[in-house]
Amino acid sequence: MKTFRKFLRNGLGLIGALIILTLIVVAIFAPQIAPFDPNEQDYSKILLPPGDEHWFGTDDLGRDIFSRVVYGARISIQAALISVGIAMLIGVPIGLLSGYYRGFWDEWIVMRSVDAMQAFPFLILALAISAVLGSGFGNAMLAIGIGFSPAFVRITRGQVLSLRNMEYIQAARSVGVKDARIIFRHILPNAMNPIMIQATLAMASGIIAEASLSYLGLGVQPPTPSWGSMLNHAQSLMSIAPYATFYPGIAIFLVVLGFNLLGDGLQQVLDPRSRK
Amino acid sequence: MTTILEVEQLRTRFRTDNGVVSVVDGVDFSIRAGETLGVVGESGCGKSVTSLSIMRLLPPNGSSGGSIRFNGKNVLELSEKEMQTVRGNEIAMIFQEPMTSLNPLHTVGKQIEEAVILHTKVSRAQAKERAIAMLKAVGMPRAEEIYGEYPHQLSGGMRQRVMIAMAMSCDPKLIIADEPTTALDVTIQAQILDLMRNLKEKTGTSIMLITHDLGVVAEMCDRVIVMYAGQVVEETDVETLFENPKHPYTIGLMNSIPDLEEEREYLETIPGSVPLAYQMPKGCRFAPRCSKAMPICEEKAPELLQLEGHKCRCWLYAEEGGQA
Secondary structure (H helix, E strand, C coil): CHHHHHHHHCHHHHHHHHHHHHHHHHHHCHHHHCCCCCCCCCCCCCCCCCCCCCCCCECCCCCEHHHHHHHHHHHHHHHHHHHHHHHHHHHHHHHHHHHHHCHHHHHHHHHHHHHHHHHCCHHHHHHHHHHHHCCCHHHHHHHHHHHHHHHHHHHHHHHHHHHCCCHHHHHHHHCCCCHHHHHHHHHHHHHHHHHHHHHHHHHHHHHHHHHHHHHCCCCCCCCCCCHHHHHHHHHHHCCCCCHHHHHHHHHHHHHHHHHHHHHHHHHHHHCHHHCC | CCEEEEEEEEEEEEEECCEEEEEEEEEEEEEECCCEEEEECCCCCCHHHHHHHHHCCCCCCEEEEEEEEECCEEHHHCCHHHHHHHECCCEEEECCCCCCCCCCCCCHHHHHHHHHHHHCCCCHHHHHHHHHHHHHHCCCCCHHHHHCCCHHHCCHHHHHHHHHHHHHCCCCCEEEEECCCCCCCHHHHHHHHHHHHHHHHHHCCEEEEEECCHHHHHHHCCEEEEEECCEEEEEEEHHHHHHCCCCHHHHHHHHCCCCCCCCCCCCCCCCCCCCCCCCCCCCCCCHHHCCCCCHHHHHCCCCCEEECCEEECCHHHCCCCCEC
């Protein structure tokens, strides 16, 4: 409770939380909020500017942009959570074990693989994995998750390397605590802050990565609305209908900002060293 | 008195980028039940590595040879699983830095309980009782409240008391205290030393006290070994050490302590520093810094000689009938 109240007093963190909460509410109640079917095409109302009936205007197929942005929240929130979830599930345990046990596996197998994966531009890597797995939302998530995982291996391992030499880890070992318990109860919680910051940042990139893959036809299949695919679809209309890129762009911006503010706020509140 | 720890020809090496480095080189000593053994030497002489070797807590690139017999069994031959039942239960450790030796994310009580739950078959409620009793035993005021507090809420001296409570919680037969008072204020140092002495008298546990502070040695120890560059250079009981130090290195250490009765403008220092582990001199390891070095010192390494009531690794005493 104390922590919660402290979080409420953390202005920016609260704003971040409100943005993410709004996103979740919008995603859940999309059918109630959206005034139109997001995929319904109306050729009598092509490229209408924002107005009373179509708040955000319509696109070149006469679809209501507001409704599409609202439904797009569903895809984006899934993209953020699933891709980062997969990345953490792969990256954090590998980083923990690799950093704790060191040796040949750590140095030559894990870290060199991480180097190899990070040597590719992220999108190229995700594209390559998608190409192998095939198109579709699930495979896109897996591809992005695998693509993000080296960052989690690296950051987790780095934390473990410094934490395993801390005296309190030595102290825990000196009273006979077993390795598994040392790793998960003593090291992991102390390593969590930078991992969570990485996760919020990665969620923001996950949204963008999903958008990019969707644009290239490897993610969400049309006509399902996702902010990225809307943005990319609308870019050819920039000169005649700038609002068509503005709204999905603003949505991405706000959500990415929200995740970042939330991450910072949580860090300030959850770290007992900063508790007063 | 029975001997509970017997270290013979302990050699601890580390694999490094500069090749294999020998940090502890043929160390022998023993600790009897209820005894406090001081291990003295300057930074880098292998004191801490010796203690980590006994606990088998060396980093992955380190390995030990020789034998470390604790209660008759060779610690170096135990499996990791068997070792985990020894750590905390039979041998426990107190660390130097009370500020960093407690996990910042767990409450003080949970950390003391952890050892109790690991080594004894007790319920959580009993473990909590034990933890609070231990906090009281180490002289903590408001033990019940402290039980639920985090380390950052406590002062350095209080944290060191918690560390002692943690180490003593399973009644170990041997406690290795690695510079337990170095990071504390002088007044707190005295309190912590008093506490350790009282607990030792109550429980009869043995203490291996690692320190570079000869004042602490004088106050706490029964017997002392002086280490230099990974070797024992002198071993004797505490009175003899202060009255009649033999090894030039020990004499140098004694002369570098300020003395209230003697007026001196400068404290004496020992010139130079401990040789690097991968650049050990061929002869006596102390010879390059020794004011009494003789030609033989640079040629041949001296053995640990058995003198009367004394062991000393120095050529000066070879003629006195000292036997290796």
